[in-house]
Amino acid sequence: MANPASPKPMRADTERTVRAILEAAERVLSANPAATVEQIAEAAGVARTTVHRRFASRDALIAALAAWATQRFREAVEAARPDTAPPAVALHQATVNVLRVKVSWRFAMDATATRADPEVARVHAGILASCERLFARARDTGLLGPDTDLDWARRVYYALIHEAAAQEPSTDAAVDAQATRVVTTLLHGLGGPKEAIGA
Structure with a gap:
């Protein structure tokens, strides 16, 4: 079974095929969580047997999808340079990057919460x-x-x-606006005098 989280490198053509299958799985399963392997293969433009060569079962495909999305999540956080960029810059960029992953890989990100995969758990710990x-x-x-x-x-x-991802921002501008809203709310709350909450 192919595992996108594995450190073993894949041939370029194999990697393209696996990515096409995983991207198709995300689209199809987001629209219909009960979709079959046949439907996913059709959306990916490959034969059903090709999917089964890469993934031993539908469940294995979903597990690989969750692992793939987890890696995208890790890359999104790392790209914001959380340990070196000014904290305000890193916080905003990490928010933008993570929102993009959560919106683009919604089904897969949800799948990570329901699976006890040691590799996924290790990445999330990092x-x-x-x-x-x-x-x-x-x-x-x-x-x-x-x-x-x-x-x-x-x-x-x-x-x-x-909550920001649940609004499904569909453009870069919308994602950036939602990221700004998230960071502003985190740092400054919703406003109002402190006396109003008995401070």
């Missing part, structure tokens, strides 16, 4: 560590308050991204 370091840098540079509960802030951030 992403979590990057996010924790970024939030610590944001606090240390004053972007977040000195008494910020970083675990709570991170969880709120994830929830905001989830």
Whole structure:
């Protein structure tokens, strides 16, 4: 079975075929989660036997799709340079990048939450560590308050991204606007005087 998360390199033509199958699977399964392998193969423009050569079963295909999307998620976070870019820049860019992945790979990202795949778990642990370091840098540079509960802030951030992705922004401008909304809400809340909440 092909595994896009495996470090073993694939031939270029094999990689193109696998990517075409995975992209087709995302499109087809997003529209119809009960879609068959035959429908996915048709959407990918390949024979059903080609899909079965790469993936032993429909479940194996979905597992590979989840692993593939997890790698895209990791790349999205890394591309924002969370350990080296100014925290405000890294936070905004990571939000933009992650939103693009969550919108483009919606079915696959949902599938990662329901699968106990050790490789997916390892990648997510690395992403979590990057996010924790970024939030610590944001606090240390004053972007977040000195008494910020970083675990709570991170969880709120994830929830905001989830809601922003649910709006399904369909253009780069829309994704950027949603990312700005997420970061602004995280850093500044929804406004209003502190007295209104008894501060």
